[in-house]
Amino acid sequence: VIVARALPDVRDGLKPVQRRILYVMHEMGLRSNAPYKKSARIVGEVLGKFHPHGDMAVYEALARMAQDFTMRYPLVEGQGNFGSVDGDPPAAMRYTEARLTAMAEELLADLEKETVEWVDNFDGTLREPVVLPGKAPQLLINGASGIAVGMATNIPPHNLAEVCDALVYLIDRWEERDEVTIEDLMRFIPGPDFPTGGLILGQEGIRAAYATGHGRLVVRAVTRIEELKGGRWRIVVTELPYQVNKAALIERIAELVREGRIDDIADLRDESDRHGLSIVIELKRGARPQTVLNQLLKFTPLQTTFGVQMLALVDGQPRVLSLKRILQLFVEHRIQVVTRRTQYDLEKAKARAHILEGLRIALQFLDEVIALIRNAPDAETAKVQLMGRFGLTEIQAQAILDMPLRRLAALERQRLEEEYQGLTARITDLEALLADPRKILGVIREELQSLKDKYADPRRTHILPEATAEFAVEDLIPDEPALVLLSHRGYVKRVPVTAYRPQGRGGRGVTGMTTDEDDAVAGVFACRTLDYLFFFTDQGRAYRIRAYEVPDADRAARGLPIVNLINLMEGERITAAVAVSPAWIEEAGGNGGDRYLVMATRQGKIKRVPLSEFLTTRSAGLVAIGLEEGDVLQDVCLSDGAGDLLLVTAQGQALRFEEAEVRPMGRTAAGVRGIRLEEGDFVVALDRFDPEGELLVVTARGFGKRTPLSQYPQKGRATGGVRTIADRLEEIGEIAAARVVRPEEDVVLLTANGMAIRIPVAEIPQAGRSARGSRLIALGESDRLASLARIRLEAS
Structure with a gap:
């Protein structure tokens, strides 16, 4: 349960079930620009090939990755009812459809380039990745929650732009990374950024969580007070704390009114629509709106506590991690991925260059090569004679035999030469990249900057300077x-x-x-x-x-x-x-x-x-x-x-x-x-x-x-x-x-x-x-x- 079910890996930020869902959708070709497929089809593939557990467990994991109120940057794009902030469950998997989001594709990028380790599936008939290449810092930007045996994780979501900026700062000081402090990183990541917005009261809990891996955040709804005709007032709730059930909140407020614990509420309505959340609480004539709001904050989930427990798997072992350690482990993972990707690209480039060298020789002695092949009794003899006459390898000789006649045209010969020159330059660049760790870090830095440019959005959760029971309203x-x-x-x-x-x-x-x-x-x-x-x-x-x-x-x-x-x-x-x-x-x-x-x-x-x-x-x-x-x-x-x-x-x-x-x-x-x-x-x-x-x-x-x-x-x-x-x-x-x-x-x-x-x-x-x-x-x-x-x- 600890290693194979409930806890995410620090490198790609995913639990096994999430990783398997994304990999299966990748294998099915469900890219962000491809047609949707039924969720039941996806769940069936995951169950049959990699995850022999309950179908509802897999579908719930799939649905959560599609919920924009759960994931700061959803990994699955859903079509149909995938649940709501009211706690409504998703529609049955036979009704809904799904495909990957562009962000999920960033996690799967370069998977085919031998960038990660692979293991056998449960019955030894297929192979699955141990971890995804994970170009995006998924563990922090989407967070994670899970209950294992004797331990639990609860990592809040963060803003992608802020996390990328912190990673760039760390990369720029990689040689002196031991000198980087939590205060340095908090200049870029001031705190969590929940998909539902809200307010975090104070930075002490955030600082403790980032420094030790444990912390307690007080999260509050965003409200405004409006005047109605006749001197009456109403309170409008526009953002809820993370993971608060809207329907349960409204029921709780109604219960407080029925019990007489809050006397000044005249009407309660949910006016939420596709433009945003709106809970309207109308007050009786003469009611003091700030007093009623304080009562609601005290007695309802309009103000909640988020307990941070930054627990993740490091080399297969559960570890409580600081913010700096999570960022450092992500960079180390990306160094390994980029290095392996570069080695893969280098091997492919060298193999292609080797073939092109043989083709260049054949074009140089074109008439002799044609005569040799024409006079040979069979292809095998021709291959042996080519290898002996021009000192070619078997691969090169086979490439010459497979070369179509159109390659003999002057333009095609020029293109072949240009391809060879380009490959030679690429091989030089790849070898230089592998020889200099700083260049590897530079590639990671550029990819993070590109991620930020493509997916960054404004912060949704505001952080108030001091955590007090009655927060300083002037900060808003x-x-x-x-x-x-x-x-x-x-x-x-x-x-x-x-x-x-x-x-x-x-x-x-x-x-x-x-x-x-x-x-x-x-x-x-x-x-x-x-x-x-x-x-x-x-x-x-x-x-x-x-x-x-x-x-x-x-x-x-x-x-x-x-x-x-x-x-x-x-x-x-x-x-x-x-x-x-x-x-x-x-x-x-x-x-x-x-x-x-x-x-x-x-x-x-x-x-x-x-x-x-x-x-x-x-x-x-x-x-x-x-x-x-x-x-x-x-x-x-x-x-x-x-x-x-x-x-x-x-x-x-x-x-x-x-x-x-x-x-x-x-x-x-x-x-x-x-x-x-x-x-x-x-x-x-x-x-x-x-x-x-x-x-x-x-x-x-x-x-x-x-x-x-x-x-x-x-x-x-x-x-x-x-x-x-x-x-x-x-x-x-x-x-x-x-x-x-x-x-x-x-x-x-x-x-x-x-x-x-x-x-x-x-x-x-x-x-x-x-x-x-x-x-x-x-x-x-x-x-x-x-x-x-x-x-x-x-x-x-």
Whole structure:
């Protein structure tokens, strides 16, 4: 069972039954471009000639080699039902048909050139190969699994291009192969590549498996969360872990719902088709999709463990092998195959050259040869006389006697001479190849490169950097610009910046967020999907999540209640938000120079807190500022502690002062006076001064302008500032938002009723501080401008 049934040979990566099936199909002429033949015919040939075991055992092995969800690079091309990822068995062998794939032909190439050893079959009437020449590294690219007596093998599939690159690297350093490390090889082979895709969590298990032959991989399905109409969500599974039965998985999820262990699933459907796998899990209204997904990962095979046991036969003995040892043994096998193939070709070339030498002599003395043959009483006498007269061997003399008359034509004589010259050069090349082991390695290298060029395909399985129970989702999230939108009643959503195409100023815009009659849009701000989002509330508390945790929604969607993401207190609402790049968070955590969160209240207070004070997270949030009775945290910006700050009020005042005038404080402090306000005025915006920027102010009625920051002189903190817009506020409305912008950027304006417009900053008229500005967006009768976001398309 160990040697003759369950374990693969390290050289060709095949078990005996697989090798015999491929050899029989090769003998039957079932090439990749030949017609199919019934599987029953193939199984019968295998049973009768080489493998006297059960017919179903042979057919199951044949079917597995045809399954693209089992083999990374199938060796059999099937026609008919060969099973499915649902666990359905193949149709009966009398119905299905099969032939070899092009990859299988690579394993069988050069078999007829005495490249491998042959043995008698079970009854001594036929010969079969002990191993296949195996041009492709089959053991690694397709893996193997088998249970023997007291031992088992479980080798995962790998990507052909990666394995070929690792083999080329090893061949290039063949003389110093002992110096090649697992880390060197893992630069080319980062881990297994399963035919069904999926995710591998972390590289520690992979490294252990490659170094020792034993390892444990955590494999997870690929899922995505999508928003449905009515504020509901669904989870779509698009890739499963290797060897997970789809039908059994769906049954397991249904069982969990019936038992009440997962309450938030409303519907479960299998929408898989010929375009790919798709399991749709619709959730009930109000369900938190990430929580449900975590439950599914914990209780179902959406996350499984793959135990690696790299056991294979080496010289007929079972051995647990490291990755390097498998690659090394494959190269050694190919050295032997190429050497034997070269010797075979050399012997054939020399034999042909020997005959051609005799024919050349005959053509040189053509008239004499013809006369000798014509006068001889029989062929045997003619052969003896030729050998005696011209010193020919028996083979050469026989070739002259067998030479057809057409060879006497001048053109044919020229072709014979060209063939002889070509053979002479080939013999020289083959002898040089056999004399130099480095040239043999060069041939193997070229063949591997050719294999890669012909069959390589992209990696299907993604490997996440760290293996944790809750994997780092950001490793799957593209780092791209996005907008986060909030409503007064606490709905939140994330949309890609590309959802809003730039428009000319003065238009109505497009729907940016759907709201109820008793709700209105509160704000919009720009971020990148991997940023950390800090939400600040009217009660002075701060909450932190990642941007990708905010559900990605359609441009016109309402979004998800933010209480599904953070635990707001009763009656608490979001009034400000800021996005912080992961690099700044990491820098603040490593004490490598701090950044600051600068906060401004509606009544003009300001404070500066080191970002490091907010690195710890609590479900109930952190106190960010101590507020006086009736005051509200209005705006927050991120700073590096240098430069100036700008405060802008609703009545059109703007104050620029040095940030150093606000000393860093603790989280619970109330701050200091930032700007002196007139009766009825309040702060609407806070931003950092940018020497190359301009101040963009927009009013509640949709008017706006940009003013060079050079027109705002530096003043002292707690002063009244300077005028930043005309006094006719009853016509254009109070200032609703303000931001420091640059001409090459875009801005998005959002109204209370959810209309949005994206405008290039350069299209907004530049005007002095006292100007009233131009109309930027056409507002409805009951609508007003709610918020402004500056889009930075570059990385934070």
